Amino acid sequence: MHDTVSGNNSYDLVVIGSGPAGQKAAICAAKMRKKVAVIERKRSIGGVCVNTGTIPSKTFREAVLYLSGLRQRTFYGRGYSVKDQIAMQDLVFRSDAVMAREIEVIKSQLRRNRVTVLEGNAHFLDDHKVEVLSDVGSTIVHGDYFVIACGTRPAHDAQILIDGKRIFDSDQVHELQEVPRELIVVGAGIIGLEYASMFAALGTRVTLLDQRAILLDFADREIVESLCFQLRQLGTVFRLGEKVVAVGFDEDRDRVLARLESGKTVKGQALLYAVGRRANSDQLNLEVIGLQPDGRGKLTVDQHYQTAVPHVYAAGDVVGFPALASTSMEQGRLASCHIFGVASPIPPNLIPYGVYTIPEISMVGATEEQLTRDKTPYEIGIARYAELAKGQMLGDDQGFLKLIFDPVSLRLLGVHIIGDRAAEIVHIGQAVLAMGGTIEYFRDTVFNYPTLAEAFKVAALDGLNKL
Numbered sequence: 001m002h003d004t005v006s007g008n009n010s011y012d013l014v015v016i017g018s019g020p021a022g023q024k025a026a027i028c029a030a031k032m033r034k035k036v037a038v039i040e041r042k043r044s045i046g047g048v049c050v051n052t053g054t055i056p057s058k059t060f061r062e063a064v065l066y067l068s069g070l071r072q073r074t075f076y077g078r079g080y081s082v083k084d085q086i087a088m089q090d091l092v093f094r095s096d097a098v099m100a101r102e103i104e105v106i107k108s109q110l111r112r113n114r115v116t117v118l119e120g121n122a123h124f125l126d127d128h129k130v131e132v133l134s135d136v137g138s139t140i141v142h143g144d145y146f147v148i149a150c151g152t153r154p155a156h157d158a159q160i161l162i163d164g165k166r167i168f169d170s171d172q173v174h175e176l177q178e179v180p181r182e183l184i185v186v187g188a189g190i191i192g193l194e195y196a197s198m199f200a201a202l203g204t205r206v207t208l209l210d211q212r213a214i215l216l217d218f219a220d221r222e223i224v225e226s227l228c229f230q231l232r233q234l235g236t237v238f239r240l241g242e243k244v245v246a247v248g249f250d251e252d253r254d255r256v257l258a259r260l261e262s263g264k265t266v267k268g269q270a271l272l273y274a275v276g277r278r279a280n281s282d283q284l285n286l287e288v289i290g291l292q293p294d295g296r297g298k299l300t301v302d303q304h305y306q307t308a309v310p311h312v313y314a315a316g317d318v319v320g321f322p323a324l325a326s327t328s329m330e331q332g333r334l335a336s337c338h339i340f341g342v343a344s345p346i347p348p349n350l351i352p353y354g355v356y357t358i359p360e361i362s363m364v365g366a367t368e369e370q371l372t373r374d375k376t377p378y379e380i381g382i383a384r385y386a387e388l389a390k391g392q393m394l395g396d397d398q399g400f401l402k403l404i405f406d407p408v409s410l411r412l413l414g415v416h417i418i419g420d421r422a423a424e425i426v427h428i429g430q431a432v433l434a435m436g437g438t439i440e441y442f443r444d445t446v447f448n449y450p451t452l453a454e455a456f457k458v459a460a461l462d463g464l465n466k467l
């Protein structure tokens with residue numbers, strides 16, 4: 001088989017997909033002086049992360065926070081905003097600029113590391129060959145090894161017509177013509193919640209629907225309660241434990257309708273359908289190499305990201321939970337290290353989570369709920385942003401940080417934060433957790449003042465006072 005492909009098109013490693021997992025797998029292998037190709041079917045490199053997911057949504061959020069003047073309202077009154085009529089163009093403009101720069105950074109990294117980028121849709125022809133189909137024709141490439149990093153797309157329901165205008169998915173948010181006055185969000189997972197909070201901050205009346213009764217079941221309950229409270233203050237209505245059975249459009253009244261199993265009908269100007277994502281593995285012709293994805297297209301891998309076919313690895317969203325850009329990058333790197341025999345310690349199970357709702361949530365380590373289930377005794381210490389000079393300066397009087405620790409050894413067990421810059425400062429706790437440190441570290445350390453990081457010290461003192 002190998003001899004039918006010219007030497008030019010033979011690679012030590014072929015990576016399918018140029019998202020975070022694919023990029024890091026490719027660069028890691030290239031740094032080991034391997035010949036590497038990345039195949040990307042979209043004109044634009046960077047995957048969901050750069051083009052429709054992480055980067056545009058988080059830049060959109062920064063634009064919402066700035067233009068809505070939300071944080072400044074603590075000082076200047078509830079009616080304050082930087083711009084009276086905020087148009088989609090004002091919000092998307094910033095995302096477009098950041099995305100363009102990010103794409104240049106990625107292209108330059110791949111170029112510097114001599115990774116070949118092939119444009120086109122890849123599918124397997126046999127164990128070691130993939131065909132890349134593009135507008136200009138077909139190329140067949142041979143790989144000794146493969147990393148499948150093909151990512152995901154929004155999951156759709158054949159019964160629900162997504163027109164990209166009034167009924168849209170998360171890939172289409174940036175194409176909206178106007179900021180809707182009312183928005184129904186179907187699916188209160190991370191993506192649904194993040195966009196719900198951003199539109200609520202813009203003044204949109206948001207109704208959030210989910211068949212699950214509990215939001216963000218991996219997060220601390222007190223934090224989630226605070227999120228719901230703050231979203232309700234922005235006018236968000238929650239309808240949890242409610243299944244959407246049909247979505248339609250009332251032409252006469254120009255309204256989108258969501259019918260619920262309970263018999264209710266929710267009406268609005270627009271609807272965001274965010275019920276999860278399915279992997280793109282269905283387009284790879286995996287049958288010919290003997291790989292069988294699950295019902296949502298996910299591939300099973302071991303701790304080295306190796307599939308059941310030894311020379312084929314998979315990393316990123318295609319392998320499922322936690323499906324984050326942050327974890328995808330690391331998975332891609334670890335896959336390449338294992339392929340080319342470079343020892344790389346499996347990182348401790350200390351993944352930080354950042355949920356970029358308004359307000360922001362971040363956590364690392366155990367929750368109170370997990371420890372209670374495991375019958376592990378613990379104590380907590382809390383610092384409220386309202387008690388911190390920096391919290392007051394930023395106008396965030398609702399945020400708080402919770403430390404969970406062992407009451408005997410004082411070892412840190414978990415950190416949970418809601419409020420400004422939560423996803424940044426959580427890493428202080430992550431470092432102490434990774435070192436097996438105690439909360440005495442926070443008590444005995446001098447923090448810059450005024451900072452939000454100081455919350456670690458205040459929470460440690462609060463916790464120690466309880467013993």
Ligand SMILES: Cc1cc2nc3c(=O)[nH]c(=O)nc-3n(C[C@H](O)[C@H](O)[C@H](O)COP(=O)(O)OP(=O)(O)OC[C@H]3O[C@@H](n4cnc5c(N)ncnc54)[C@H](O)[C@@H]3O)c2cc1C
Nearest residue numbers: 017019020021041047048049053122151316317323324325
């Ligand atoms: C709205 C939204 C917000 C998010 N926010 C965050 C966040 O704040 N923080 C965070 O960590 N994560 C976030 N994520 C998740 C993050 O974007 C993903 O975890 C990450 O992009 C997954 O990387 P990946 O490399 O697995 O795949 P992707 O980024 O999905 O890239 C896969 C690439 O493979 C290409 N491809 C697929 N099939 C083929 C084929 N047959 N041939 C050639 N190319 C192919 C696709 O075109 C795509 O470019 C968010 C996601 C969404 C949707």
